Amino acid sequence: MRNRIFSYVSEQYGTEPEYLWAKTPDAAVIRHKGNRKWYGIIMNVPRRTLGLDGDGSIDILNVKCTPAVREILTGERKALPAYHMNKQHWISLPLDGSLETETIFSLICESYELTK
Numbered sequence: 001m002r003n004r005i006f007s008y009v010s011e012q013y014g015t016e017p018e019y020l021w022a023k024t025p026d027a028a029v030i031r032h033k034g035n036r037k038w039y040g041i042i043m044n045v046p047r048r049t050l051g052l053d054g055d056g057s058i059d060i061l062n063v064k065c066t067p068a069v070r071e072i073l074t075g076e077r078k079a080l081p082a083y084h085m086n087k088q089h090w091i092s093l094p095l096d097g098s099l100e101t102e103t104i105f106s107l108i109c110e111s112y113e114l115t116k
Contacts, residue, residue, distance in 0.1 A: 001095040001104075002028070002042055002059060008105055009040070013112060017042070032115065039064065039111040042095070043083065050080055050092065059095040061104065063111035078103075089114075 009015050009030050017028035030040040041062045047054050062085050065073075070091050073079035078099060082090035093099055093107065 004101065005042065005061065005104065009108065037115045039115040040108060045083055050083060060092040061095055062090050062092050063107045064090050064114045065107060065110055
C-alpha cells in the first residue's frame with residue numbers, strides 16, 4: 001500500500017516521500033512543495049502501541065482531518081487516534097487492507113487541502 005500511496009501523491013501533487021530519521025528509516029513524510037507542511041506520514045508501529053491485538057507491527061498513514069471526520073472514522077473503528085500527532089486534528093489509518101484504497105486517497109486529499 002505504501003507504494004500505491006507514494007505513486008498517488010506523486011501523480012496528484014508532485015510530491016515524493018521524504019525519509020527524515022535515521023532511527024526510523026521506514027518512516028516517510030509527504031508534504032507540500034511550497035509551504036513544506038506535512039499532509040501525511042507513513043510509519044511502521046508495533047500493534048500493541050496502537051492498542052491493537054496481536055504481535056508484530058503495522059504500517060499506518062497519519063493524515064489531518066476535521067474533528068467531525070475524526071469522530072466518525074474513529075467511532076466506526078476505521079481509523080485510530082493519531083499516533084505521535086495531535087489527536088484532535090489527525091488520525092492514523094491502518095494500511096492492512098481494512099480500508100478501501102479510494103477512502104485512503106480521499107482522506108489524503110482532505111489532508112492536503114487542510115494543510116495548504
